[in-house]
Amino acid sequence: MSRTTHARPPKRRGAEPRPPRAVPRKKTKAAVELAPLVPPDLKRCQAMKPNGVSAFSLGGVPARVRCADAPTVVITETRPGDDGRRGSMSLCDPCLQVARSQLGDAAFDFKMIPRRVVRHG
Numbered sequence: 001m002s003r004t005t006h007a008r009p010p011k012r013r014g015a016e017p018r019p020p021r022a023v024p025r026k027k028t029k030a031a032v033e034l035a036p037l038v039p040p041d042l043k044r045c046q047a048m049k050p051n052g053v054s055a056f057s058l059g060g061v062p063a064r065v066r067c068a069d070a071p072t073v074v075i076t077e078t079r080p081g082d083d084g085r086r087g088s089m090s091l092c093d094p095c096l097q098v099a100r101s102q103l104g105d106a107a108f109d110f111k112m113i114p115r116r117v118v119r120h121g
């Protein structure tokens, strides 16, 4: 072994007390009670959109149905929602355009879904 010693700050006895150890914070009660967020579905767009039946159409019920397209991005809310958490969801291109026009770009961050998730054939 080499004799060189690494320079260390001199130890002082009786100096200021050590900083307290980082104690892992206990989970707050609220965090425990909340159900886990639904993870973004990378196989199917999670937007709900009108089914094309208006309230004045004859027959059919106006409703919102889940988009069936393959998503291209995952958006995450920029600000936490009422529950204090930031939700995220997957969207296809057309639904992303709707979300951007309705909510504005500042409302969420978006991240492209890697192409490998999309199946070919």
Ligand SMILES: [Zn+2]
Pocket: 045, 046, 047, 067, 068, 069, 091, 092, 093, 094, 095, 096
């Ligand atoms: Zn969609």
